[in-house]
Amino acid sequence: DAGVTQSPTHLIKTRGQQVTLRCSPKSGHDTVSWYQQALGQGPQFIFQYYEEEERQRGNFPDRFSGHQFPNYSSELNVNALLLGDSALYLCASSPTFNNEQFFGPGTRLTVL
Amino acid sequence: QKEVEQDPGPLSVPEGAIVSLNCTYSNSAFQYFMWYRQYSRKGPELLMYTYSSGNKEDGRFTAQVDKSSKYISLFIRDSQPSDSATYLCAMIYNNAGNMLTFGGGTRLMVKP
Numbered sequence: 001d002a003g004v005t006q007s008p009t010h011l012i013k014t015r016g017q018q019v020t021l022r023c024s025p026k027s028g029h030d031t032v033s034w035y036q037q038a039l040g041q042g043p044q045f046i047f048q049y050y051e052e053e054e055r056q057r058g059n060f061p062d063r064f065s066g067h068q069f070p071n072y073s074s075e076l077n078v079n080a081l082l083l084g085d086s087a088l089y090l091c092a093s094s095p096t097f098n099n100e101q102f103f104g105p106g107t108r109l110t111v112l
Numbered sequence: 113q114k115e116v117e118q119d120p121g122p123l124s125v126p127e128g129a130i131v132s133l134n135c136t137y138s139n140s141a142f143q144y145f146m147w148y149r150q151y152s153r154k155g156p157e158l159l160m161y162t163y164s165s166g167n168k169e170d171g172r173f174t175a176q177v178d179k180s181s182k183y184i185s186l187f188i189r190d191s192q193p194s195d196s197a198t199y200l201c202a203m204i205y206n207n208a209g210n211m212l213t214f215g216g217g218t219r220l221m222v223k224p
């Protein structure tokens with residue numbers, strides 16, 4: 001049983017560019033959450049998708065947007081990249097209305 | 113002040129020692145508590161999930177919750193070098209979706 005998978009593993013972008021990160025949830029999970037983890041800090045919640053809609057959102061600007069597809073996979077888009085967006089982006093999945101969330105390996109984004 | 117506080121460490125112990133990791137929180141609305149282990153440059157791995165005051169044991173790990181003091185702990189018995197990682201506590205508000213709020217993490221080093 002494959003766990004949560006994310007692509008790409010690493011990404012280097014320059015300021016002002018746009019980026020799309022992808023996540024496939026664990027089998028049987030229909031809820032996907034995205035987190036940003038800066039170096040040396042705990043993850044911070046960006047938003048959560050369920051039934052292809054954003055169900056909950058953290059304190060992140062509108063430059064951060066997402067999408068969930070009918071097969072429950074998800075994308076995170078970040079526009080107008082800033083140096084401060086450099087971080088590990090983590091995707092977590094869970095079954096419907098279940099608190100236990102399982103994380104993928106993350107995508108490390110570097111903005112130059 | 114952060115909602116969830118965790119000593120960043122590093123905490124260095126000899127192999128075989130009992131390790132105690134702690135988090136404090138400020139908001140009594142937190143009702144669900146988790147401990148994650150994160151190896152360097154990897155995604156967090158769920159270790160323990162609890163929702164009531166008291167102890168929960170799983171192998172060498174024991175999670176303890178004291179809601180009256182707003183304090184949670186993770187104990188690791190017979191620590192091994194493979195336990196060397198960053199340990200993150202995470203919490204969920206009651207009746208507010210399942211957004212995880214993390215502490216900053218404690219780095220643990222178990223020396224052979």
